[in-house]
Amino acid sequence: MASILDGLNPNQRKAAEHIDGPLLILAGAGSGKTKTLTTRLSYLIGEVGIDPFNTLTLTFTNKAAAEMRERALGMIENRSSTPPLLCTFHKFGLLFLKFHIEKLGRKNNFVIIDSDDKKRLLRAIVKELKIEDLNISFLASEISKYKNSLLTPDVAIKKAELEDYRKVAKVYSAYQSNIEENNLVDFDDLLMLTYRILDENSKLRVEVSNRYRYIMVDEYQDTNELQLKLLEHLSSEHNNLCVVGDDDQSIYGWRGANIRNILDFAETFTDAKTVKLETNYRSTEQILEAANKLIEHNSGRIGKKLESHIGAGPKVNLQHSLDEVHESRAIAREIQELLSKGVDSKDIAVLYRINALSRSLEEGFTKEKLNFKLIGGMRFYERAEIKDIISYFRVLANQNDDFSLLRIINKPKRGIGKASVGKIHKLADENRLSIYDTIISTKESDMVSLVGKKVTNAFKKVVADIKLLQSEVERSIYDFVSLFEDTIGLKDYYAHLVDGQDRVLNMDEFYGYFRDAIKKNPDLTLEEFLNDISLQSEQDQVEGESVTIMSIHAAKGLEFEYLYVIGLEEEFFPLLGDGCNMEEERRLGYVAITRAKRHLTLCYVDSRFYKGRRKMIDKSRFLGESGLIESTSLKITKSSAYKRGDLVKHKIFGIGRVQESNKASGGYKLLINFGGNKKEILSSFVQPI
DNA sequence: TGGGTCACGGTTTTT
């Protein structure tokens, strides 16, 4: 009898056929990971006879979820029953909390805030608490770490020993009370609160685990501590957890992903089976040889070797240029030639380690009249004009959302300044009311004496507008957008700014999207719409009519016939610096190389213009490690000579000035004056400033 | 209140 498993190779088949007990599918780049996973899901449902209702498949991005859904559903013949739940971790958290957040004493009409909102809120809190010496991004990521380690603010404060961490914990505490008061949840909460509820309610945990009897996780190497704990709870009753990942492609450590999750899978889940997928259907032998050689320099790995299914192929090219201008011109001209030979531009991409390198490409490509598409940069929902609309919508969904109200209270300009906002904010805090309710309940005469007649009127107008719009939302959510623009006039406001035209176009796109969503689902509430879009990102428009340029991170999961990787230089790639994790840099190199199907060009330059100055750089150690050039002798951190008077920085001695410089093996022997304290130090131990 | 100038600092990014 024909089976859907027939299309798989022996190892893929072994993985798909595995039914009960934990399974780790170690899937190398291009080894048919998605195919195996989707085939397994449809096999379980279509041939083993498992109810789709009892499966759960988790991914990291909406894009991956959408792709897998399409492919799996395409294979399942009888689609009469409920489709299997296949979504992102965060979406799962959202669905779960909609049903169960009451168990934490919270209402389920919460709204999700994104990282941008989080930072804005933190900025306000830091100001209020007068702790202004802490970096906002640092705070945001520390709070994220707290939540992912399940530390409550109280515990965090108690455990904090260093002064700085007491401050961080205090901000965390204020932040958490603030979002709880406004009934907001951040991305981490979607997972953290879900975990907490399951952890505290054993009956529910058993019930939920029994419901999701077959769990699959994609990109397992990217899971963090909390996601692992969540998975342990979800699979506690049956242990049927199947994860797919590649330890060599773990490139999100800086964001909390814990590579140990995949390395230790077999120990964490007893009796786990491991299946390795090492046949690569994407790239040539030449390309895979470079990738394999490079990644072998890492020590913390399970270990596997990709074998090409498509044969030798052409040699990997190296391109050496004087600087970034020559580099981008050379690439542009080569691409032009490919295009003239009939190569499809969507089969060509250029990758880089840091976004700053995109600039020279953009300039060079424009000069050479080469069409390109840049992936990354400002995301749609994070544009100021879109966030303004979203903030209005949020206030309409929940007038107690002070945070959103504050963003739009003087947008468009109503003559309400910082001072007036501060006064009303203070009054609201004293009365333990939201700002909206404070404006409504404060006597007009009191308000006038507080902020003056003009501002009082402006406040009253905002509240009246919001009331009007709320009733319109109830009447017809579809028509409400036009009244919204008539009443608020956000488009007019933006139209008069310098880049107004683009912004108005964006706003129209957003309104169109909103109307579309309502048309598709007339029962959609504003609140549901808001939560849906906050879990969405529109990075799925990669395929197009032009050459793509993007970061290596953004290219994960993609493949290109012709691939260029630029910036293969020490400092840029591997990117050296404080938190440099060389093994992760190398994995990033591995990911970059394995995006290429047949033609790979690695580019490096002698000097690059960066942060306002020109820097001399050496070629990347990765070129040697992947066997593409004779292994270079030890790296010299600075290739141009140090001379008397140069300022340098030493990890222990701090900043000093070079007094003497002599060539020595592997660099320079320097006599440095650290504030009167003279030391003889090798140049490899200092950084030029 | 809000426009203008100045100093500072600057990886990778999804949800």
Next chain:
DNA sequence: CCGTGACCCA
């Protein structure tokens, strides 16, 4: 070099 936030004055 270029964008952001703090600060100052009309």
